[in-house]
Amino acid sequence: MAARLSLGDVSLHFGGVMVLEDVTFDVEPGVILGLVGPNGAGKTSLFNCISGHYKPSGGSVTIDGIEVVGTAPSSLARHGLARTFQHPALQLDATVLQNVLLGGHTRLPGGPVSWSLRLPHTRRAEREIRAEALGLLRREQLEWAAGRPAEELSHGLHKGIELCRALLAKPALLLLDEPAAGLSHGEVEQLIDTIRRVRAEEDITIVVVEHHMGLISALTDRVVVLDHGRKLMEGTAAQAQSDPRVIEAYLGKDAVDDAA
Ligand SMILES: Nc1ncnc2c1ncn2[C@@H]1O[C@H](COP(=O)(O)OP(=O)(O)OP(=O)(O)O)[C@@H](O)[C@H]1O
Ligand SMILES: [Mg+2]
Structure with missing residues (x-):
């Protein structure tokens, strides 16, 4: 809503x-x-x-x-609530996909204990969120960069990655x-x-x-x-x-x- x-x-x-x-x-x-x-x-x-x-x-x-x-x-x-920053705040040594996935963790069911146990429903939710993250990157024509460290990409692309991260939180x-x-x-x-x-x-x-x-x-x-x-x-x-x-x-x- x-x-x-x-x-x-x-x-x-x-x-x-x-x-x-x-x-x-x-x-x-x-x-x-x-x-x-x-x-x-x-x-x-x-x-x-x-x-x-x-x-x-x-x-x-x-x-x-x-x-x-x-x-x-x-x-x-x-x-x-999700936001992007005037100066993109990315984990530069993490991959583009890992950066986007940070936006999805609020949607994982359960809490830190069930996440660390990697229960089946956690793993299923993780797979779905990962597929959505890749879909968002595809829409921004950034899927090619999913496995690249964020630091290799330009400022303009960092903006796109941050937007994908914010949108993944729904x-x-x-x-x-x-x-x-x-x-x-x-x-x-x-x-x-x-x-x-x-x-x-x-x-x-x-x-x-x-x-x-x-x-x-x-x-x-x-x-x-x-x-x-x-x-x-x-x-x-x-x-x-x-x-x-x-x-x-x-x-x-x-x-x-x-x-x-
Ligand atoms: N943490 C802070 N400590 C001291 N002053 C601050 C702080 N954050 C913002 N300001 C001051 O608040 C004022 C407004 O800054 P702000 O960054 O919110 O403007 P802005 O409208 O976003 O500008 P821009 O279009 O340049 O991004 C500025 O004078 C700035 O120096
Ligand atoms: Mg500003």
Whole structure:
């Protein structure tokens, strides 16, 4: 079941520095929401507050109505949250397939004891998850790399591997942090196709941080614009791109005056 994400007055300070201030918005189940804003606006920090990597200084984050502030990232993964990172976080000495399989361990039945006993139902589940992992890699045209150490692959391919790892968890809520960064034009088109297909085939809610406005326009139902840690506006991608406050945040006040 796709998850509902609600943020209420989320604030984050590091020492005296304000990174997020009173950020409030909802993401309804099944929606693709774009989270955009200039460099340093607080997008990654907000993801970290949702995924349990940062504890907000104030406010609430709920997933399907359950407060998750203070919950460890590993527990959130078991409750349907998966994410990718702006700078892919892979086990570089492990193979591509082993990296993807890390996303599937939350789906194994039982716990560490039954896993170590390698009971028949554990082995059956492992085989199914492995087949799914290979299927995801095939869809990304990465199956050839399954047995290669991740460190042999390029940055662009690391992004694809991380996406496969996140999808293998069958998340109800998926957070993607700049999935198109560093990709070629063709790779971005393929990524857009993949995300469209995921949305069509899975019951999933997606929040995507991206500077690539083509991807944001192509995929999102709605965007939230952050600037200096605050929500600047919320609307469609087209509304955001023509909003003077957003143009000013990206390009400075002169750009708005020139456009007027
Ligand atoms: N762990 C931290 N300690 C101190 N400051 C931090 C920390 N994490 C983030 N910040 C600060 O918070 C602000 C927002 O950073 P963040 O990475 O969230 O921005 P962003 O919107 O993701 O930017 P970009 O588009 O460049 O990725 C920056 O000023 C950053 O230096
Ligand atoms: Mg960021």
